[in-house]
Amino acid sequence: MGTFILDTLFEVCLQLVSEEQLALVSKKGPIFCIPPIVIGLTFGGTIVGIDGAFICGVIGMIVGAGELEVFTAIEDSLLQFLPKDSAEWKRSLGRPVRSVHIGANFTPFSSAGLPKGTQWDLIRQPLFHIYWTECNDVDVYKSTLKEDIELWLKELTSKDIQDWLIVVVENYDGKRSNKLLPRTTVLDKIRADFAPKQGDRCISVINPGKSDTTDSWKGLVNRIRHLLLVAYAKAVSRLEDHVRQQRERRNDSGWKFMDYFHLQEELAQVLEMLGLYDEALVQYDELDALFSQFVVNGVTCESVAWLHDFQAPLERWHALKLRPSHLPKNPSILELRVYLYAKQAHMLLLIDKVWQMASRCLPFLHTCTRELSILDITSPPGALECWLFLASMEVLQTCDKYNHADEVEAYSKHTAPLWAYASQKLKALGELCGLLPGSSPTSEQLHVVVGLSAGMGDNPGTPIAPSPTDKLKEALCSQDAFNKLYLELAELAMGTYKHTGRVRSARLVGKEVAAFYMLLGETQKAAAFLCDASRLFRQDGWHEVAAQTERELANCYKQAKDWRKFIRCCAHVSSSIDLDTLIRWTYFDEMRKQIDKLDKSLVVPFCDIIKITSVTVKNRGTIMQDSDIELECTVESNFPREILCSRVLVSLENEPAKRTDKYCKDRCLTEKDLRPPDGLLKRLKIQSHLDYKQDKQLSSVSVICKLGELKRKDSSPPVYSDFGKCVEAVKLPFLLTPGMNFMRLTTKASQTGKYHLGQMAIHIGQMQLVSLPLIPRLSIEVEDEGPSLRLYKNAAPLLAGIEQTMNVILTVGSYPIDSTLRIRLNASRGLAIQIHQDAPLTNSCEFEVGHQEVFSSTSRRLRVLADMMSKEEHQVTIICPWNPKPIVVGLSFTPPLTSTWKLYTVMQRKFVQICVKGQCQTDVIVENSNLIVGSDREVVSRNNEHIGIIQNGLTYTYLWELTINPKSKGSTVNAEFNITYRIKKFVMEPKLYQYFFDIVDYETLYILDAALEPAKGNEFCRVGFLCHLNLTIRNVGDKFERDPKTKSIMYEVLAEQSVWAVCGRTAGVISFDAALEPQPIVLDIMPLTSGYLSLPRIRISKYIPAEGNSGKNETHPRLEPFSSGQVYNASKGKQVHVIVTTNDGCSL
Structure with a gap:
């Protein structure tokens, strides 16, 4: 930045200083002063710090009067020490305090050089006056000096100048003097006579320049610095008020914009000299906005008279100069706009905001173009494009020159559109001048080139770094140079767009570059740009732009005679609903014509050509081997006409051991399931955040969102399934019509395993339309069903003691078994079985399988008999040759009758009660009940001897009186109850039911x-x-x-x-x-x-x-x-x- 300031500051100073100042500077010595700490320019302009001692400042013009030989001795020291330290500039209207460095230039007093009341040239007029004197004698002061000071102050007061200072220089040799010190000094007299209420306007300095009087010298420097800044503050405030008044009169008839422009520019230059570059930029922005408002109002309202001065035809379109320059006396609108933007850019460069200069460029160029159109300013063909190109390139060149490593990201966002804009304007010039590939310029176009080159003027650069004007002139003179420059600018635009993350804009520029390569005949390069653009536009949902890009890509492949890629593009274009129907029909017919010429298959992704809306597996549950797998699919065709499909397939892929994709729980995929996920609708990871103070009290509550994990998108080509295992359409060929199409697919489940549906393929001749993998996955499981043997009983419970039948069911699965195999059944102890009808019941039996068909079942009757006195739970073990483990079947047998007994006492008599309960689903007929208690005891029956019928769950009661022999008192009675029974439902011989129990402690005590x-x-x-x-x-x-x-x-x-x-x-x-x-x-x-x-x-x-x-x-x-x-x-x-x-x- 320092280099830029040093390069341009000299020109600024030459514009601002007056002839008298230049003459004074030439007398004083060289322009560049080199003080011990600061190196800077020391005449009527900005003081620029090189080594960082201070940042910026202003040189005030100070007029010296009185004994100038006194001042001459200390002038060099004052010039050196004034700008060293900063001073605070306090301003009105609540504006912040700013620190500035201020210097001074001294000139002798002259009545003719005093400013006039209407003079607003603050930079070139003296603002502060100092009277120098070395008089230390009060008598001399009274006789001559007082009158001289009075005349000097009257001159200043007549010009309404209130900023002055009287300096008394006292030189002592340090020797002792016998003279008594006077009661009143010259300084006291001056202060009492001329500044009784302004003591700071009079000051004395003792032995200036000597080391033992540094405090006095510092006081003088600080007083001059402060009063000089006060003078500037007053002048700037008066100028601001005057500018404000002139702005309010802008609608008056005699008001002229250029007069007001110079006035406010003076204010901006003063702020610039003070180092307030941001406030100076505001002044230029206000001028810019005011002029734009006048131009816009000229369309809707009555235009002002002075605006006609800017409607002259455009004769010069020189390059934009981003350095201080002179504004012509009667500038054109383009020259005024260029001057304003140059000033704004200059301020932005001074405050290190290169990126903001770049961001203002494109709106500035659009504003100029619009104002030229509004004011109906005529220009030669191509002149405006030349100027726009040169202006863009000049800004880009400046950005490249003054950029910083930490600001590249900031200004690259704004330079990328400038690169693209410059390439567009250059291409427009190429079309105008016949420089595009495939064309040659005519004589008329050559005359246009000559006129455009003359209007640009000369702005030569260096051989290493040619200027934008040199580049444009060379491009307009040579077609090869034009091609090289255009491709260079377009590549820079695309690269900058990608660097800033604006990939879509880069692809739009890529489309223009592809069209340029098409003119050059380099179809491969053009196709690469168009493919990238089409892919991105489809991902972002720019369907119409993607369709137009696909059309261009199809024409590119047609020109290159790459018919396979041409067919793919025709399929996409013909299925694009954003294009006109006639265009779609044309590309559809081209696609069908080229399909018939294919010699091998061509795979084309579904994309938007075919949309799968639903897929349903009709099989429920697990699918058995050698059975049919049935699918129902609904697809939507975007082809404009119907077309015949030779095959419709859905691949079956083996399910991996570890699932990575999402699987569907149902047997159907709907359009909602098959819709690709939208990244914008992804659920955000939001959580609450509690912030506590050191004393554990809650400070704040907020909601934060964690950043999502960035994942790289896979750019590899899609992997297509192996359609060796697939489900195929039933009715072929299939007529695919525009809109919804319903189809059934089936295949034989020949191999077992777990599968999921992979991809759908539709064959149209040699073209194969293949979808993306169906996600979520639809899982299909194919199993082979082996033979099975089951033992089934009737609904009624099994009864112990009665022979009953069960069913042994043999089921043959998906494959046949050997007919000579034998199956063995083993029963547990207490259970007798037999599968042959005439054979006796045994503990085990076996039988031969015999010839059985696949998926058939045969039933055999098994006779079973459980011992009445054995346990209720039994087991039948089935040993099958195809099963390594035996099959154990548990059987529960329930006795038909159960009994309980109870002893009753009456005094010393004993009665035994036995309750018999039926547990059979059918009635049980009982008779011949009997109780046996041994030979030494007798029982007397209290029952009626008849046949009883016991129903399920009911109880039949028997009662006996027990007579006890006195000899057998105290012993245990072993009792046996028996009764004959038969099941009413069965035809059977009566069976004996026995119940044993013991009677103990039965004697009454x-x-x-x-x-x-x-x-x-x-x-x-x-x-x-x-x-x-x-x-x-x-x-x-x-x-x-x-x-x-x-x-x-x-x-x-x-x-x-x-x-x-x-x-x-x-x-x-x-x-x-x-x-x-x-x-x-x-x-x-x-x-x-x-x-x-x-x-x-x-x-x-x-x-x-x-x-x-x-x-x-x-x-x-x-x-x-x-x-x-x-x-x-x-x-x-x-x-x-x-x-x-x-x-x-x-x-x-």
């Missing part, structure tokens, strides 16, 4: 009795009154003498708490001696409710006290229950009448 009596004084038992419960326990058994455990018993009263309340003890222990006397027990009990109440339940148990001498170490007594036949409760079933208590004591 105790008889328990209880009675409830009212308390004394009461006649009845009443609610809430105590009653006496009299218990009597009597020992009647002989076991008492044999078993000492029965001598002590414990009784317990188990009363229901809502009915009885036992008062006092509820349990106790009693012992029986040898006399076996009954033991009476009296308990107090209170009824809680009225009515006929059952007596409380009483339970007695064996009480075994703790015996210390026993080997079991028992320290606590224990209880043992009696068997059900050992205790007879005589009070069981007794009730007592309890009446309600009344107030008068009478019962109701």
Whole structure:
């Protein structure tokens, strides 16, 4: 950037300084001053820092008066020290404070050089005045100096100049002096006479330039710097107000744009000199917008008079110069526009915004073109294209010269359209001048070239870096140079577009390059560009643009006589619904004509030619080997006419061990399933984010979206399936009509395995239209069904003890089996089987398979008989030759009858009850019941001897009284119950049913009795009154003498708490001696409710006290229950009448 400033600053300064300033500079010495720290230009312009000591500044013109020989001694030091430090420029209207570096140029005072009231040339007029004096004597001051200062201030006041400074220089030699110091100094007198309220307008400096007086010198430099900046601030503020007033008068009749232009440009130049480049850019932008508004209003409203000055015909179209230049006195609209844009670009370069300069270029060029059209400015043919090309190239060349590595990405987004724009304008010039490939310029076109070259002017560059004008002139003079330049610009445009990610724009430029290559006859290069463009346009959904590109590509292949690719393009063009029907018919007929000439097959992707809307597998579940696989497909044809298809196939691919693709759960793929996924509709990975402070308090809550993983798109060609295994259309040839087409496909499932549907192929002659893989995948499983043997029973449960039949079903699967194979059946213990009808039942049997057809079933009857006394669960093991493992079949047999017994006691008499329950679905007929208890005991039947019928789930009861021999008391009774039965449904001989059980502890040992009596004084038992419960326990058994455990018993009263309340003890222990006397027990009990109440339940148990001498170490007594036949409760079933208590004591 420093190089650019140094190159252009000299021209700026020459434009801005006046003749007097130049004369003064020439007297002072060389233009370039080299102070110790700063190297810069020191006359009426911008001070440019080279080593970074300061950034920018302004040279103010300071007028010196008084004793100039005093100033001459310190002038060089002031010129050096003023721009070193920055000063803060405070502005009004709330604008920010800016830091600027300020320098100065000194000139002698002259009354003629004072500015006039209407003079707005701030750069060339003096703004600050300094009076220098070395007078230190008060008397001399009063006699001569005071009057001189008064005259000087009157001159300034007459011109309304308020920015001045009086400097008193005091030089001391450092020697002691015997003179007394005066009470009042010259500085005090001057301050009192001329600046009583402005003390900062008077200052003294002691021994300037000496090291021991640096503070005094710094004070002088800072005071001059500050007051000079204040003077500039006032002047700039007055100029801004004046510019604002002139802008508001823009609709007046005498107002002229160029006068206002020079005025606001002066303000912009002042801001530029102050280093405020961004604010200077705003001034130029306002001028640009104001002029554009006038031009636009000239179309819709009455145009202003001064606008006609810009409607002269276009005679010059010189290249755009992005460096300070002079604006002609009567500029054309193009020259004014170029000057404005050059100024804007200059400001942008100074603030290091190269990319913004590039971004403004294309709108600037469009604005110029539009304004030339609005103002009806005539120009020679091609003149405007020449200027637009040169302007674009000049901006691009400047961007390339002043770019930075970190800004390439920023300005490349704006230079790419400029490269494309320049290539378009160059191509337009080529068409105008006959320079395109395949054409030669005529004499008239040569005259056009000469005129265009003359209008461009001369802007020579270097042999290494020719200027845009040189390049354009060379291109217009030579067709080879034209071709080279156009291809170079187009390649740069495409490369820059790709670099910035704008691939679509790059492909659009590629289409233009392809058309250029077609003119050159290089069809292969043209086809490459068109293929890339067509592929991208289809991916992005630009169907109409893609169709037009396909047309161009088809013409390219036709010109190259590449008929296979021509057929592919014709298929795409004829199926494009965005084109006219006549165009589609033309390419469709061309496709059919060339298909007939093909000598080998041609594979063409479906793309938008054929769309699969649904695919359905008609088979349900697993498909058996050698059965048919049936598919139903619906496709949509975009061909404009019907066409005959020789084959329609859908490939079957082996399913991989590890699934990677998405699989469909149903048996049908719909149009929604087959639609390609839209990346814009992909679900975003959004999650909440909580931000906490250091004290664990919640600071903020936000929602963040994780960036998706970038995946490289596969650019490899599609892999087509092997159609060796496929499903083919049933009816062939198939007539494919425009719109929806329904077709059925089938094949024989010859091999087992897991498959999924791959791709669909439609054969039209030698052309094969092949779809993409069908995703989600439709899975098909083909299995071979082997022979199977099953054992089936009837619906009714199997009964033990009865011979029944079952079915052995042999099913032959998808392949035949040997007829000589034998199948063996083995039964578990207690189960007899037989498959032959006449053979006896055995534990195992076998039979031969015999001749069986594929997918056939045969049934054989198996006789089974389960032993009545064996277990209910049995097993039949089937051994098949084709199965390495035997087949185990579990069988459950249910006995037709089940029995339970129960012992009842009446005092010392015993009764045995046997309940027989039917478990057969049909009725069971029973008779001849009998109970056998041994020879030393007898039973007396209490049953009616007749035939009984027991239904399923019902119970038949038998009762016998057991007479006990006193000699056999205490022993176990082994009882056997038997009865004959037969099933009513079956024709069978009666069978014997036996039931064995043992009767133990059946002797009655105790008889328990209880009675409830009212308390004394009461006649009845009443609610809430105590009653006496009299218990009597009597020992009647002989076991008492044999078993000492029965001598002590414990009784317990188990009363229901809502009915009885036992008062006092509820349990106790009693012992029986040898006399076996009954033991009476009296308990107090209170009824809680009225009515006929059952007596409380009483339970007695064996009480075994703790015996210390026993080997079991028992320290606590224990209880043992009696068997059900050992205790007879005589009070069981007794009730007592309890009446309600009344107030008068009478019962109701």
